[in-house]
Amino acid sequence: MTGKPILELRDVDRHYLQGEKALEILKGLNFTLNSGEMVALVAPSGAGKSTLLHTAGLLERPDGGDVLLAGKSCGQLPDDQRTAIRRNDIGFVYQFHHLLPEFSALENIMMPQLVRGLSRSEASKRAAQLLDYLQIGHRAGHRPAELSGGEQQRVAIARAVANGPRVLLADEPTGNLDPKTADRVFDALEALVRQSGLAALIATHNHELASRMDRRVTLAGGKITAL
Secondary structure (H helix, E strand, O other): OOOOEEEEEEEEEEEEEEOOEEEEEEEEEEEEEEOOOEEEEOOOOOOOHHHHHHHHOOOOOOOEEEEEEOOEEOOOOOHHHHHHHHHHHEEEEOOOOOOOOOOOHHHHHHHHHHHHOOOHHHHHHHHHHHHHHOOOHHHOOOOHHHOOHHHHHHHHHHHHHOOOOOEEEEEOOOOOOOHHHHHHHHHHHHHHHHHHOOEEEEEOOOHHHHOOOOEEEEEEOOEEEEO
16 A cells, blocks of 8 residues: 655756756656555667656756655755665665675675764574575575575665665566566565565566556656556
8 A cells, every 4th residue: 555755856957968958858757656665667779768767866956847755855965965865765776786896795785884883793593684584594604605596686686775774776676587487586575565565666677576556657858658
């Protein structure tokens, strides 16, 4: 069951310069994501999915319009304030896990918590709980190279939610996995979202997984429309 709006994009514009010409990616885009809701973003390569996720996640500033998190205007905040919001309120999962190779699974999940200021004991306890929840607690001491692709991605998901964010943004989180492993990873991700009340926007080319989410949207002409 979904709740109140958590992430809102209002009349968002985003463009890049190619020489002297502006390449418009997002044009007057409006979108709302509610707590406890999983939304699939299904669109072809080059449509602007990554730009949308980066703008929604405050990694990029919109050229026009605004991004609101829990009703607060965030799109044009200074870099340090947007960084603090990303650290505490937004989790990211990418197609490639980007785990730190020299650290164990447990330590990788502890990192964002330590950056936030938690003690090592608190961070370790939370990391262990997440690994157990995602059914890979027995792999806590293993480094990424010693984990399977599915295990690595579950560690990446645990790291993304370690600080208890309001919003989870995922860019092809199962794109590098075989269908059976992708299904298991999505099961874990879905259970985590449902249990925590996270709002999740997940870009995917996997139509079967997209059909399991609360709604599906696409990106065309710089705007989001329902599928």
